[in-house]
Amino acid sequence: MIVLGCNGFSRVSEFFSERLGATGINKHYLLGHDAAAALLVDGRLVAAVEEERLNREKKTTDFPANAVNWCLEEAGITYDDVDLFAFPWNWSAGTLDEILDGIRVAPMPQPAKTRLMGDMVDLFDEVVSHEAMLADFEARTGHRPDPAKVRFVPHHLAHATTGYYLGGMKDSAFLVSDGRAERFSTLTGEIRDGRITVFEDTVTGARFSIGTLFSAITRFLGFVPNNDEYKVMGLAGYTAPPAPNPFVERLLVLHDDGRYTFTRPLQTDHLHSHDALFEEYFGPFEDTLEYKARVAAAAQQMLNAATAHQVRHLEKRTDLDRLLFEGGVALNCLNNTPLFEGSRFTDMQVSFGASDTGITIGAAAHAWLNDPGTGPADIHAAAAPVSPYLGPAYDEAAIEEALAAFAGRVTVTRLDDDEVVEQVAKLLTEKVVIGWFEGRIEHGPRALGHRSILANPGFSDIKDIINTRVKHREPFRPFAPLVLEERAPEIFEMGRKTSSPYMTFVFPVRDAYRDRIPGAVHVDGTSRIQTLTDEGTPRLTALLRRFTELTGTPCLINTSFNVAGEPIVCTPADALNCFLGTEIDYLILGNHLVAKSAS
Known part of the structure; x- marks a missing residue:
């Protein structure tokens, strides 16, 4: 089939x-x-x-x-x-009717209701x-x-x-949470033998979406919602949440049945409906790191509290020991580690999709x-776990064709497999930035390894170099370290987790290693790690092993091969254009070591 x-x-x-x-x-x-x-x-x-x-x-x-x-x-x-x-x-037509019924009883002026109902009917007829x-x-x-x-x-x-x-299709409980779908924003349930049971009384509508609220806060702080929430997560590490936290004490309401609501429901037709409330809580907006970090830390604590409440209730509803967390909210890696550690589940997975x-x-x-x-x-x-390397790959002929199109702008050295690992490991002992391109492109925003930018985390200023000269993004943004799965618990306080292959969990860096990998440690002493195995990414794992032998540094910085506002590179030409348009020092394109021409 x-x-x-x-x-x-x-x-x-x-x-x-x-x-x-x-x-x-x-x-x-x-x-x-x-x-x-x-x-x-x-x-x-x-x-x-x-x-x-x-x-x-x-x-x-x-x-x-x-x-x-x-x-x-x-x-x-x-x-x-x-x-x-x-x-x-x-x-379905029934879904549209339910949406229109909700608008009819919503507390908004009649002209606004009429306009919104017309928009929803047109959206249905023309698009969905x-x-x-x-x-x-x-x-x-x-x-x-x-x-x-x-x-x-x-x-x-x-x-x-x-x-x-x-x-791998194992029986699991699940929590799904995002902005909104047809009508809902979050629900829980179980999957057994491929069949889903939704716990219907846990379904939460769009007016009480923690994902949409977090996006509204993202917009309020000057970022693009449903795109830049990771910037808010990065800012949250710069300060402790306020005590008391108005988001938790005055806005979020936790119910005995495991649901949550807000004292002021979202108005999904009014993009800035809560901006005045945010300023009531935190004072007039200030375009400063201190102000944004204070709001971000408060928002992060609120999201943690809401999802932990859902999981505590889910634990009582299921006898299964495995938890799947999916939806856009599951990409909030600051939440995932305490969510798992505070639960009775023996395993928690957040997929690359x-x-x-x-x-x-x-x-x-x-x-x-x-x-x-x-x-x-x-x-x-x-029933087997699926690799994230699912997209297009480019053979030797395609790579050589792309290199020929950039002749005169780059110099190229052809290496064999062992030489790639040895040469790149030696280059990375210095303060350089390397583009890494191999095999099939990865799927999702956190499954890196075939289209990556690599650097040595032993240099304290390497994060600033990559942010400003390569990625062209905000200086407060942290970078994730690659680490061998078998060594990860030695370097990071991983609790009950034994692996994190998709950078969806954050862990404190052990004291003995903070000064050894400063470029991969966030301001709060944590790292969003990606664990490697020989089976999953053999060449990248071999590179990390050799780099560690040469330097004693057990991690590499790994970030997506792109600049701010652009997708991850896909083709060899994409990689070469990104390489030449930034201050990346070297590019590995399959088995070719590429440098910029001196002219």
């Missing part, structure tokens, strides 16, 4: 821009962001790529025409070979209804799927299935798992 998953809408950004003025700092990615495609063949994920990596528009919401085409070409099939088409949204999505698919691909082959998967169930499938990058995988897996032809033996045969 072949299943194609697809996320993205041709007109959604245009619609929100026209109707809600969602541009610039007011931009908010509600639907279709992280557009992507994924392909399952007999339950095995053979291809997946984010559209942004191909169309070069960061967090694009556009229909993933390039991603769909690449997945089919990678598998050597056509649309006629696809058995099921899976979409990670299920906007079943018919609109199929028409969009046909317009962009030339193929109209047979309705009998189409599966519309509720967004949060796609999220839950993403974590289940990528984690936890945000909307992964929901095409989840939708396709959900369609396959729930097909009458899929049995327990099929699930068992496909």
Whole structure:
């Protein structure tokens, strides 16, 4: 059975821009962001790529025409070979009716209600209804799927299935939390033998979305919501949350049934509805590190409290010992470590597809798992953790063709496999920055290793060098260290965690190592680590082993191979352009060591 998953809408950004003025700092990615495609063949994920990596528009919401085409070409099939088409949204007519009913009773002026209801009807008719999505698919691909082959998967169930499938399909409890989906923002439940049970009384609507509230705070602090929340996380490390914390004491309400609400509900049609409240709590906005850090620390403590409350209640509802945390809120790595350590769960996983990058995988897996032809033996045969290296790769001929196009601007040395590791390890003993490009591109924002920027964390100023000269981003932003999985507990206080391959958990750096890896230690003494194994990333792991032998430093700085505002590089030409447009010192392109020409 072949299943194609697809996320993205041709007109959604245009619609929100026209109707809600969602541009610039007011931009908010509600639907279709992280557009992507994924392909399952007999339950095995053979291809997946984010559209942004191909169309070069960061967090694009556009229909993933390039991603769909690449997945089919990678598998050597056509649309006629696809058995099921899976979409990670299920906007039914009933869903629209429920949204309109909610607007009718909302405390807002009647003209605003009328306008918002009209916008929602138009959004449904033009963009997100079943018919609109199929028409969009046909317009962009030339193929109209047979309705009998189409599966519309509720967004949060796609999220839950993403974590289940990528984690090896073991029975698990789950928490899904994001901005909003069709109607909801968060829910909990279980997955057993591929079948989902939602604990319906834990479902929380969009007006009480911790993800949307955190995004509103992101916007208030001058960043782009649903894109720059990691900047708020970075700022939170610069100070302790205020005591008392007005977000926790005056805004967040925890209920006995495991839900939470806000004393002032969100107004999803009013992007700045809570700005005055934020200034009431913290004083008039100040564009200073101190002010932003104080608000960020307060927001982080609030998010931690809300999700911990949900997990404590979930523990009472399930006898399962494994927790999956999915949705955009799960990318808040500052929250994940205390969330797991404070729980009774023996394992907690956040997948590399936890945000909307992964929901095409989840939708396709959900369609396959729930097909009458899929049995327990099929699930068992496909039940293995999935590598994140799922996108396009480029062979020697493609790399050499790209290098030829940049002749005169670069000098190139061809190395064999052992020489790559030895030469790069030696280069990294110095204060240099190296672009690392190999194999299939990784999926998701935290699964680095094939399109990475590497540096030696032993230099105290290396973070500033990368932020200002390479990434062109704010100086307060921290960097993550690569560490061998078997050595990680020696260097970091990992508690009950034994691995963190996707930089979704943050751990304190042990005192003995803080001065040895200063470039990878945040201001609060923590690091968001990525653990390596020989099986997962053999060449990068070999490089780290050799670097450690040469320097005694057990980590490397690892950050995504891109500059601020651009997607991670995909092709050899992307890598060369980024290399030449920044102060990256060297580039490893497959087995080629590239330097800049002296001219």
